[in-house]
Amino acid sequence: MRHCRAARPAAFPEASPGELLVQIATDWFYRLPALRLAEAEAQAQAQARHGARAYVYEFAWPSPAFEGTLGACHVLDVPFVFDNPADPAFTPLLGDFPPQAIADSMHAAWVSFATTGDPGRPAYREPHRTVRRFADAPATDHDPRGSLRTLWDGLR
Known part of the structure; x- marks a missing residue:
């Protein structure tokens, strides 16, 4: 476990101890x-060959609400998935001007997945472990933070 404590500050050199704790809790939960x-x-797909696929995304847009202390917290992505971040009911959580471009991209991916089974990116599988990142600067990455993922091998 000592290597886990050493790797976190190296991966997030500007992070405070509290921010490092949030990163660890985010990974764990x-x-x-x-x-x-x-x-x-x-x-299971590799063994059964019946076409099942898994897709992974990361929502990484940090809310400006509460002076930015929420970051990209749990459930923040839901208004974007359903393409309604401008709904006044979400203003306390998202702030006054949530980015519609992220909602457009996320909603399109979810609709595509619901209608065709394909969100428009490769499935998550070895060796690439493709992850779609929804943020101001969207990206499709291969095994983002892979070195931190492997720290949990055998633990979680």
Whole structure:
């Protein structure tokens, strides 16, 4: 576990101790369970050959609400998925001007997945572990923070 403590500050050199704790909690409660589920689905596909695919995305737009302290918190992506971030009911969570471009991109991917089974990016599987990042600067990455993912091997 000592290597986990050393790797976090190296990966996030500007982070405060509290921000490092948030990164660890995010991995433990959200990121790693989602990745392990996607890995299990990819393994089942390889073994069963029945066409199941898993897709992974990361919502990385930090809300400006509450002076930015929420970051890209849990459930913040929901108004973007349903293409309604401008709904006044979400203003307390998203701030006054949430980026419509992120909602357009996320909603299109979800609609495509719901109608065709394909969100418009490669499935999550080895060796690439493709992850779609929804943020001001969207990207499709291969195994983002892979070195941190492997720190949890055997633990989570």
